Amino acid sequence: MDKAAEKRVLDSVPKGVFIAGEWRDASGGATFDIEDPATQETLCAVANGTPADAIAALDAASAAQAEWAATPPRDRGEFLRRTFQLMNDRADDLALLMTLEMGKPLAEAKGEVTYGAEFFRWFSEEAVRIDGRWSMNPSGAGRLLTMKQPVGPCLLITPWNFPIAMGTRKIGPAVAAGCTMVVKPAQQTPLSMLMLAQIMKEAGLPAGVLNVVPTTKASDVTGPLFDDERLRKVSFTGSTPVGKKLMEQAAKHVLRVSMELGGNAPYLVFADADLDAAVEQAVIAKMRNIGESCVAANRFHVHESVADEFAARLAQRLGSMKVGRGTEEGVQVGPLIDAVQRSKVAELVDDAVGKGAKVLIGGEPVGDRGYFYAPTVLGGISDDATLLREEIFGPVAPVKTFSTEEEAVRAANASEFGLVAYVFTSDIKRALRVVEALEVGMVGLNRGLVSNPAAEFGGVKESGVGREGGREGIDEYLSTKYVAVDL
Numbered sequence: 001m002d003k004a005a006e007k008r009v010l011d012s013v014p015k016g017v018f019i020a021g022e023w024r025d026a027s028g029g030a031t032f033d034i035e036d037p038a039t040q041e042t043l044c045a046v047a048n049g050t051p052a053d054a055i056a057a058l059d060a061a062s063a064a065q066a067e068w069a070a071t072p073p074r075d076r077g078e079f080l081r082r083t084f085q086l087m088n089d090r091a092d093d094l095a096l097l098m099t100l101e102m103g104k105p106l107a108e109a110k111g112e113v114t115y116g117a118e119f120f121r122w123f124s125e126e127a128v129r130i131d132g133r134w135s136m137n138p139s140g141a142g143r144l145l146t147m148k149q150p151v152g153p154c155l156l157i158t159p160w161n162f163p164i165a166m167g168t169r170k171i172g173p174a175v176a177a178g179c180t181m182v183v184k185p186a187q188q189t190p191l192s193m194l195m196l197a198q199i200m201k202e203a204g205l206p207a208g209v210l211n212v213v214p215t216t217k218a219s220d221v222t223g224p225l226f227d228d229e230r231l232r233k234v235s236f237t238g239s240t241p242v243g244k245k246l247m248e249q250a251a252k253h254v255l256r257v258s259m260e261l262g263g264n265a266p267y268l269v270f271a272d273a274d275l276d277a278a279v280e281q282a283v284i285a286k287m288r289n290i291g292e293s294c295v296a297a298n299r300f301h302v303h304e305s306v307a308d309e310f311a312a313r314l315a316q317r318l319g320s321m322k323v324g325r326g327t328e329e330g331v332q333v334g335p336l337i338d339a340v341q342r343s344k345v346a347e348l349v350d351d352a353v354g355k356g357a358k359v360l361i362g363g364e365p366v367g368d369r370g371y372f373y374a375p376t377v378l379g380g381i382s383d384d385a386t387l388l389r390e391e392i393f394g395p396v397a398p399v400k401t402f403s404t405e406e407e408a409v410r411a412a413n414a415s416e417f418g419l420v421a422y423v424f425t426s427d428i429k430r431a432l433r434v435v436e437a438l439e440v441g442m443v444g445l446n447r448g449l450v451s452n453p454a455a456e457f458g459g460v461k462e463s464g465v466g467r468e469g470g471r472e473g474i475d476e477y478l479s480t481k482y483v484a485v486d487l
């Protein structure tokens, strides 16, 4: 990729905090550096938002709330539709920026821009479908009226692994519902969100509806917002421990909460599965986003009669993937986000190997610059291997065997997480039995990818509360008001 294009796109990003429709320096003027995880070089510096900036952002969001709630739904929808179009027009620049700050290969970054923009198109169509109900009181005396209203100013906290799509999945329904918002993007990847804010400004978003505060001091900056009773909702995508802390803070003023937290997705392959499809889809379920996704297949439970063949074929596929900087031609596996994440992946692999696992491919960091880790397949996993219980968030596929359907379901459910599971079988009765028994919010049935703006994304157990996307996504930003009507 040509360096001039990288410079042009980096230069084009506003680097300030975005408050009340304007770009400003952070109060106090501090900045922080954004690193390219493939080279460990500094890409640029961005305003380091402070608690004062957060409060200014909430002031702006609160000031804009009433007018935005009263803006015709059609206008809110058309604003989202315009932004969808602009995002697609600028997809190459957005994708390059995302690859530079996050590391994913350019083709995947482009896929994320398309995926992210689709949330705006979906919610542009939902904005005009906010409805209520009119019914007769069962006693016949009077009527019951219910209406939906925006919950009010929201705090949206977005992760580094999908810097655009996890933003649009929250911003889209908030805008459609008539809510204003303060967005805190992840420290590692604020550039994509800053560029998105600029695009939304150009698409005509009224000042104050969207405010963005990048920062390295996440809890200092969000703390005062939780203390402020004008804030009415928090939506967070990230780890379960952080989600739990945010839920505690949200309790102070009893905020509405949406939490998309950790996963530990089991990938079940039964003896009657189409093995070609199971391997093909396993590559997607494991390697999408370099494995840094809460819906990444975390552990492969494969029937003992096909496990060796499945593992060998998966190792062959993963071993042939090109590792490198995401901007380079043909690269399929970029770097992990930072040194901490790479060490965690290495420790999980070393722990499994120390407990008897066999490395079928990979099993080590790659290169001496950037946070690369080799696509890895492990066989012979023992029950006490830590990676069966913890989210790996990297390109590592542990393959474990089972003998019966009951054993497979028991193993799949043996987790405090319950986000997604993948099931491969050609027996429809088994498929439905297993799908029903799994303790998860989503299932990929003979598919390794569930994410879709038109579908409800979310988990059960410690994977979170609430749903994003689909028909339910907008409900997270609406309150129901019931009116008892006397005729």
Ligand code: SIN
Pocket: 161, 162, 165, 166, 237, 260, 292, 293, 294, 295, 451, 452, 457
């Ligand atoms: C994630 O949050 O890691 C997954 C996002 C998606 O697939 O939509």
